[in-house]
Amino acid sequence: xxxxxxxxxxxxxxxxxxxxxxxxxxxxxxxxxxxxxxxxxxxxxxxxxxxxxxxxxxxxxxxxxxxxxxxxxxxxxxxxxxxxxxxxxxxxxxxxxxxxxxxxxxxxxxxxxxxxxxxxxxxxxxxxxxxxxxxxxxxxxxxxxxxxxxxxxxxxxxxxxxxxxxxxxxxxxxxxxxxxxxxxxxxxxxxxxxxxxxxxxxxxxxxxxxxxxxxxxxxxxxxxxxxxxxxxxxxxxxxxxxxxxxxxxxxxxxxxxxxxxxxxxxxxxxxxxxxxxxxxxxxxxxxxxxxxxxxxxxxxxxxxxxxxxxxxxxxxxxxxxxxxxxxxxxxxxxxxxxxxxxxxxxxxxxxxxxxxxxxxxxxxxxxxxxxxxxxxxxxxxxxxxxxxxxxxxxxxxxxxxxxxxxxxxxxxxxxxxxxxxxxxxxxxxxx
Amino acid sequence: xxxxxxxxxxxxxxxxxxxxxxxxxxxxxxxxxxxxxxxxxxxxxxxxxxxxxxxxxxxxxxxxxxxxxxxxxxxxxxxxxxxxxxxxxxxxxxxxxxxxxxxxxxxxxxxxxxxxxxxxxxxxxxxxxxxxxxxxxxxxxxxxxxxxxxxxxxxxxxxxxxxxxxxxxxxxxxxxxxxxxxxxxxxxxxxxxxxxxxxxxxxxxxxxxxxxxxxxxxxxxxxxxxxxxxxxxxxxxxxxxxxxxxxxxxxxxxxxxxxxxxxxxxxxxxxxxxxxxxxxxxxxxxxxxxxxxxxxxxxx
Numbered sequence: 060x061x062x063x064x065x066x067x068x069x070x071x072x073x074x075x076x077x078x079x080x081x082x083x084x085x086x087x088x089x090x091x092x093x094x095x096x097x098x099x100x101x102x103x104x105x106x107x108x109x110x111x112x113x114x115x116x117x118x119x120x121x122x123x124x125x126x127x128x129x130x131x132x133x134x135x136x137x138x139x140x141x142x143x144x145x146x147x148x149x150x151x152x153x154x155x156x157x158x159x160x161x162x163x164x165x166x167x168x169x170x171x172x173x174x175x176x177x178x179x180x181x182x183x184x185x186x187x188x189x190x191x192x193x194x195x196x197x198x199x200x201x202x203x204x205x206x207x208x209x210x211x212x213x214x215x216x217x218x219x220x221x222x223x224x225x226x227x228x229x230x231x232x233x234x235x236x237x238x239x240x241x242x243x244x245x246x247x248x249x250x251x252x253x254x255x256x257x258x259x260x261x262x263x264x265x266x267x268x269x270x271x272x273x274x275x276x277x278x279x280x281x282x283x284x285x286x287x288x289x290x291x292x293x294x295x296x297x298x299x300x301x302x303x304x305x306x307x308x309x310x311x312x313x314x315x316x317x318x319x320x321x322x323x324x325x326x327x328x329x330x331x332x333x334x335x336x337x338x339x340x341x342x343x344x345x346x347x348x349x350x351x352x353x354x355x356x357x358x359x360x361x362x363x364x365x366x367x368x369x370x371x372x373x374x375x376x377x378x379x380x381x382x383x384x385x386x387x388x389x390x391x392x393x394x395x396x397x398x399x400x401x402x403x404x405x406x407x408x409x410x411x412x413x414x415x416x417x418x419x420x421x422x423x424x425x426x427x428x429x430x431x432x433x434x435x436x437x438x439x440x441x442x443x444x445x446x447x448x449x450x451x452x453x454x455x456x457x458x459x460x461x462x463x464x465x466x467x468x469x470x471x472x473x474x475x476x477x478x479x480x481x482x483x484x485x486x487x488x489x490x
Numbered sequence: 491x492x493x494x495x496x497x498x499x500x501x502x503x504x505x506x507x508x509x510x511x512x513x514x515x516x517x518x519x520x521x522x523x524x525x526x527x528x529x530x531x532x533x534x535x536x537x538x539x540x541x542x543x544x545x546x547x548x549x550x551x552x553x554x555x556x557x558x559x560x561x562x563x564x565x566x567x568x569x570x571x572x573x574x575x576x577x578x579x580x581x582x583x584x585x586x587x588x589x590x591x592x593x594x595x596x597x598x599x600x601x602x603x604x605x606x607x608x609x610x611x612x613x614x615x616x617x618x619x620x621x622x623x624x625x626x627x628x629x630x631x632x633x634x635x636x637x638x639x640x641x642x643x644x645x646x647x648x649x650x651x652x653x654x655x656x657x658x659x660x661x662x663x664x665x666x667x668x669x670x671x672x673x674x675x676x677x678x679x680x681x682x683x684x685x686x687x688x689x690x691x692x693x694x695x696x697x698x699x700x701x702x703x704x705x706x707x708x709x710x711x712x713x714x715x716x717x718x719x720x721x722x723x724x725x726x727x728x729x730x731x732x733x734x735x736x737x738x739x740x741x742x743x744x745x746x747x748x749x750x751x752x753x754x755x756x757x758x759x760x761x762x763x764x765x766x767x768x769x770x771x772x773x774x775x776x777x778x779x780x781x782x783x784x785x786x787x788x789x790x
Contacts, residue, residue: 065589073578295573299634301542302567302644303590305559472542485504 062308063315066300070287070316075323084324087275088331109156110183112202113173115165117190121225122161125188128221129159132213165189177201186218193222263409266436270429272325273363274402277428278395280321281370284313288378288471289387297471306468314371321367358435358445365452366428369459370398376463379470386477397425405433412439422448424455462487491554493518493642493673494539499548501534508534510697511548516673516690518641521664523688523705524677525777527785531697532677533570536644540567553641563592566640570647570677572631576620580606580630583619584637591638598637605633609659625656632660636667643667646677661687681777691777695785709774716773717746717754723765733757747775 074080116122133156162169176182184202192198198218220241227237291297300309377390401420408417412434420430421440431448434440440448469486470478478486495515501508509531516522526532537543539550541557550557553564575583581602588598606612609629614622619630628651635643648664649657664687668674676684685705692702701708720743728737728744733752738745748754754772761767775783 061592062590065586069582069586073575291573291575294576295569295571296575297573298542298569298571299567299573299587299631300590302540302565302569303562303587305541472537 062304063312066304066309066312067316067319070313071319074283074317074320080320080324083279084327088328109158111160112157112183113160113162113185114188115162115169115173115185116188117163117165119161119163120228121188121222122163124225124228125186125218125221126159126161128217128224129157129214132217133157174201177203186214188218188222262437266409266433267405269359269436270402270405270433272328273359273366273432274398274429276321276325276363277366277370278398280317280367281374281395282391283320284317284371285374285378285387285391286384287317288313288375288467289381289384292379292471292474293382301471306471307464309471310372310375310464310467314368314375317371318364318367325363355436358432361449362428362432365449365456366398369424369428369452369456370394372456372459372463376466376470379467380473380478380483382474382477397423398429401426401429405429408433409437412437418444422451424452427452465489491518492516492551493520493553494675495549495551496535496539497549497551499535499538499545499550501531501538501543501545507697509538509545512692512694512697512699513548514692514699514702516675518673519668519671520689521668521674521687522676523681523684523691523777524675524694525679525681525684525691525781526694527679530679530694532679532694533646534697535694536567536646536675536677540565540644563638564641566635566638566643568631568635568643568645568648570650572628574619574627574630574634577618579616579618580611580622581615584630584634587634588637591640593638601637601639602633605637608663609633624651625653628652628656632663636663640672642673642675644675644677647680648676648678649680649683650678657683681781685777693781693784701780701784705777708780709777712775712780714772714774715748716775716779717748717757718769718771718773719744719746719761719767720769721761721765721767725765727761727764731757731760733760745776747779 114122114125116125170187173182173185177184180203183204184200187199187201200214223241224237227240228234232240291300297309304312373394374391377394378387381387381390404416404420408414408420408430411417417430417434417439420426421434421444422431427448431440431445435445465487466483469489492515497513498511499509499513500511512531512535514522524532524535534543538545539552539557540562541559552558552561555561578586581599584602584605585595585598588601589595593601603612603615606615609632611626611629614626619627622630632648635645645664648660652660664674668687674687676688678684688705690702690704691708693700722742725739725741725744728734728739728746733749733756734746735749735752736747746757748757758767758770761770
């Protein structure tokens with residue numbers, strides 16, 4: 060026990076002091092910040108500039124209708140709280156400020172002139188809404204900034220609505236009649252747990268984020284265990300240590316030490332996320348609020364640890380078997396395959412969290428850490444399944460520790476060619 | 491008291507018998523040579539002595555008791571395959587290995603500094619292993635094996651790769667440890683390097699003990715059947731000489747094994763006729779010669 064502690068301590072201190080630990084710890088949150096927050100911030104910034112556009116229609120009424128709808132829409136956006144941005148809802152992303160001008164000159168010459176103006180940037184955009192175009196169901200929107208899908212998306216909706224209104228008005232309906240017939244509704248998803256339950260979309264992103272953190276960390280630190288055992292083997296310090304510590308202590312110490320580094324790193328990330336979200340600076344604020352219950356964090360811890368111990372035990376065995384980095388990489392893919400597969404299937408599992416494949420994946424010990432955690436987060440795992448899953452994993456870990464411990468014990472003293480399966484079976488049988 | 495005692499110890503890997511019913515023991519304070527060619531089973535034997543592997547059958551007693559792991563705190567081991575953590579500082583590394591041998595961090599640090607001063611590498615304590623030369627790394631390795639003041643020291647090929655200066659330094663340390671009453675086991679195939687240090691030996695070949703016992707007794711058994719001659723001039727006298735059963739010629743210096751029943755005086759006269767003799771000495775065969783002779787016979 061004493062030796063396990065000494066070995067784990069060395070492993071921990073040597074790793075935490077390295078530059079790569081510092082880099083990883085800083086880099087991953089920056090990356091996540093970059094991926095989530097920066098685009099949103101850029102989109103927000105854009106809304107402050109004003110763009111001039113011309114709407115070309117035959118009758119002024121239709122043109123004015125389009126203009127007033129766009130302006131009303133902009134007013135509505137401005138009054139909405141801009142700081143609260145939810146991911147994924149395009150309605151909440153404000154379009155650029157348009158100042159709209161209506162023209163009834165539908166000649167080809169005017170069209171060419173407008174095109175030229177857009178080209179020379181005297182004008183930002185024009186919309187060609189002649190009756191022919193409306194009838195054909197396709198209005199040309201000429202702009203230098205066609206890639207700005209946000210504008211186009213919102214524009215599409217707004218112009219459609221304006222045209223509907225205009226059509227209804229021309230059939231003699233009064234304004235309030237038009238209003239009531241165009242009354243739109245919002246679909247509000249809710250879980251059976253009631254109103255307090257978090258929004259499923261937010262849940263989706265939060266769970267995905269946590270699953271990815273678990274995946275990356277288990278993968279990263281599992282591979283770390285393998286490499287560091289390989290390093291001890293190739294540097295031949297193994298023999299010196301074996302003269303006082305047992306192979307079992309060495310393997311346990313290694314797994315504990317590297318695992319503690321992983322926990323430290325995840326802990327730092329969680330803390331950083333906490334600080335950022337309390338400052339309401341980052342888009343993730345909305346996600347973390349309400350979703351991260353203490354219970355879910357506990358489950359994260361449990362499944363992270365189980366997953367890490369299971370995979371790092373396998374990695375320890377692999378690290379002891381191989382003799383070079385290249386051999387290690389080939390074997391690494393093989394060992395990590397179930398973990399990689401669970402990430403590939405994770406979106407499918409999110410969509411159908413109670414499907415047979417999801418249930419199987421959450422009980423099969425090598426995919427359970429990610430899949431079961433995802434199902435728990437999505438509240439689709441009955442408690443019996445959770446406990447069965449944990450029990451199977453614990454039993455598998457016990458079996459793997461015994462099995463891999465035997466491989467490790469022999470493997471670390473074997474140099475030369477990579478062992479084949481019959482040889483490994485023989486190792487396991489050695490006294 | 492016997493520091494270590496092996497009784498009919500056997501280890502096999504599949505069909506291959508690495509160690510075959512080997513028995514020997516080492517008295518406390520003795521210097522013992524475990525000798526044999528490459529692949530004879532020396533390292534396999536040592537690994538069983540310190541519990542890295544378990545024997546298939548037989549008994550190993552360490553410090554008078556059946557083997558137990560906690561006894562290892564009193565054993566120092568220098569493996570044939572040397573290795574240290576490349577990226578770790580010397581001092582941290584030594585403290586770590588000391589702690590594994592049951593020392594406190596403070597005591598390990600103090601001892602590490604003492605030893606590094608003695609071996610004249612204390613200026614390097616704060617350096618990483620990868621910054622050190624091979625010879626310095628060897629010294630660190632020795633310190634790692636001796637740091638916890640072990641009563642039983644096992645050195646597998648201790649002089650391998652050492653320059654003469656460091657080899658002498660190590661030999662002096664060993665002699666000093668012997669004076670302190672420590673038990674030392676050398677395992678090597680380079681007989682010449684340990685011959686002068688060992689009290690007793692066990693010569694093993696293909697897992698079997700072929701010769702063992704007190705070194706002086708063994709040598710005496712062979713009698714003074716060897717002659718060392720330093721000469722100037724013609725070396726023809728060696729060829730087809732009925733008095734010589736084998737020889738090893740170094741140019742103007744030759745080691746001759748006399749044929750059974752041959753008279754050394756006769757040889758002296760013969761050489762004197764043809765060459766000028768600077769030295770003519772009757773001696774016991776070297777350990778190396780005994781080794782080659784015995785192992786050669788066993789393999790024949």
